[in-house]
Amino acid sequence: MSNVEAEPAVVRCGALVDDRRPAEVPRVDVLPAREVPLGGPRAMTVRRTLPQRARTLIGAWCFADHYGPDDVATTSGMDVAPHPHTGLQTVSWLFSGEIEHRDSLGTQALVRPGEMNLMTGGYGIAHAEVSTPRTTVIHGVQLWVALPGEHRNVDRAFQYYVPEPLRIDGAEIRAFLGSLAGDTSPVQTFTPLLGAEVILAPHATITLAVDTAFEHGLLVDSGEVRVADTLLHPAELGYVHPGIDALTLVNESDGPARTILLGGTPFEEEIVMWWNFVGRSHDDIVRAREDWEASSDRFGVVEGYPGGRLPAPALPNATITPRRNPPRR
Template identity: 80%
Template sequence: MSNVEAEPVEMRSGEPVDGVRPAEASPVDVLTARNVPLGGPRAMSVRRTLPQRARTLIGAWCFADHYGPDDVARTGGMNVAPHPHTGLQTVSWLFTGEIEHRDSLGSHAFVRPGELNLMTGGRGISHSEVSTARTTVLHGVQLWVALPGEHRDAGRDFQHYVPEPVRIDGAEIRVFLGSLAGAASPVRTFTPLLGAEIVLGPRTEIALAVDPAFEHGVLLDSGHVRVAGAPLRPAELGYVRPGLDTLELANDSDGPARALLLGGTPFEEEIVMWWNFIGRTHEDIVRARADWEAASDRFGAVEGYPGDRLAAPALPNATIKPRGNPPRPAPPL
C-alpha cells in the first residue's frame, strides 16, 4: 500500500509522536496507533503503529499500517494508483478480502488471506493495489522492511508464498518470514527477520522459543492478549526488547485472538522515510521524487491499471534529517 497522505510527514525517529503505554514490571513497551485517512470523505483509514516517536523500527520493520474490517460497500475499498518505492520491501498480509497487485516488474498477482506477497523495490519499483469486485470486507496489514545500505539499490523482485499452518497448544501459526515453532519460510530477506500470524484459541497460553538477538513486536488485531505479562488492546503493538529466548503469549478471553509477530535483529543504520521512499539523506529523497515526477525508467511502468499514476506530494520546506531508534537502555547491573 502507498502512503497516500496528501501532506506526508517526515517519518523518522522522533516524529511523529503517537503514544507509549508503559507496562509496569514488563520488558514490553505498548505502542498505540494513530488513525491516518487515505483520502476522501468515504475512503479507508488505517491505524499506523510504525514509525512513531518512541520507535522507528523493530528489526528492519519500519512501517506498519493496520486496516479494517472495512465495509467496501461504504468506503469503496482500496484503489491505490501506480506509485513508487525505493529502499524497501513491501509485505502484504490479509485477514479478509482480496487485492489485485500489478507492478513494473510485470507481476500480476492477488493478495489473499493467509498468503504472503513480498515486493522488493531497492533502486526503484512502482505498483498498484486495488481491492477486487468480489471483496465485501477488507481487513489486513501493510508492512515495510528497510533494506540495509549494501542492498538499498537491489533489483526489483516479487515473491509469493503460502505458509502451511502449524498448530501447537491451542494456537495456529502461519510463518511467512523467518522461522518459528518448527516452521521456516523460504522467502528471501536482506536482514534476519521474523513474520508470523498467530491465532490463539480461547483461554490459551503458549511459550514460543525465539532468537534472543531479535527484538520483537506483537501487533494485536483482535481479542485480548498478554505479551510477556503485558496486556494489549486491539490495534496496539507490544515492543519486546532483545534478550528473551522465550516469548509468552496468553489469551485470557472466551473467544479467539489474532496477532502478528514481527521480529529481527536491531537495525543500526539511520534512515529517512518520506512518502513512499526510504533513503539515507534528504538528497536521496529529492532525487527519487524528481525521478518519479519525470517518469524516469528508474521506476518502470505498471501495465493494466485503468487510470493515471499518483503524483508525488510537495517536499517539506525543511531538510529531512536521518535518524535511528532511540538509544537502547543499558542492561541492568
C-alpha cells in the same frame, strides 16, 4: 500500499545500541496506533503503529499499517493508484478480502488471506493495489522492511509464499518470513527477520522460542493478549526488547485472538523515510521524488490500472532532521 498522506512525516532513524538483557521477564512498551485516511471521504482508514515518535523501527520493519474489517460497500475498499517505492520491501498479508496487485515488473497477482506477497523495491519499482469485485470485507496488514545499505539498490523483484498452518497448544501459526515454532519460510530477505500470524484460541497460552538477538513487536488484531505482564488491546503494538529466548502469549478473551508477530535484529544503519521512499539522505529522497515526477525509467510502468499515477506530495521546506528510537535502558 502507498503512504497517501498529503504531508507525510519525515523520519530519520539512527543506529541502535545493543543492550541485550539476560533471559527474564520481557520488557514491553505499548505503542498505540494513529488513524490515517487513504484517500477521499469514503476512503479506508488505516491504523499506523510504525513509524511513530516512540519507535521508528523493529528490526528492519519500518512501517506497519493495520486496516479493517471494512465493509467495501461503505468505504469503497482499497484503490491505490500506481506509486513508487525505493530502498524497501513491502509485505502484504490479508485476513479477509482479495486485492489485485500490479507492478512494473509486469506482475499481476491476487493477494488472498494466508498468502504472502513480498515486493522488493530496491533502486525503484511502482505498483498499484485494488480490492477485487469479489471482496465484501477488506481486512489485513501492510508492512515495509528497510533494505540494508549494501542491498538498497538491488533489482526489483516479487515473491509469493503460502505458509502451512501449524497448530500447537491452542494456537494456529503461519510463519511467512523467518523461522518460528520449527517452521522456516523460504522467502528471501536481506536482514534477519521474523513475520508470522499467530491466532490463539479463547484463553489459550503459548510459549514460543525466539532468537535472543531479536527485538519483537506483537500487533493485536482482535482479542486481548498478554505479553509478559503487559495486556495489549486491539490495534496496539507491543514492543519487546531484545535479550529473551522465549515469548509467552496469553489470550485473555472469551473469543479467538489474532496477532501479527514481527521481529529482527536491531537495524544499525541510519535511514531516511519520506512518503514511499527509504534512503540514506535528504538528497536521496529529493532525487527519488524528481525521478517519479519526471516519469523516469527508474520506476517503470504499471500496466492495466484504469487511471493515472499518484503524484508525489510536496517536499518539506527543511532538510530532514533525525528522529531516533529512544535510547535502550
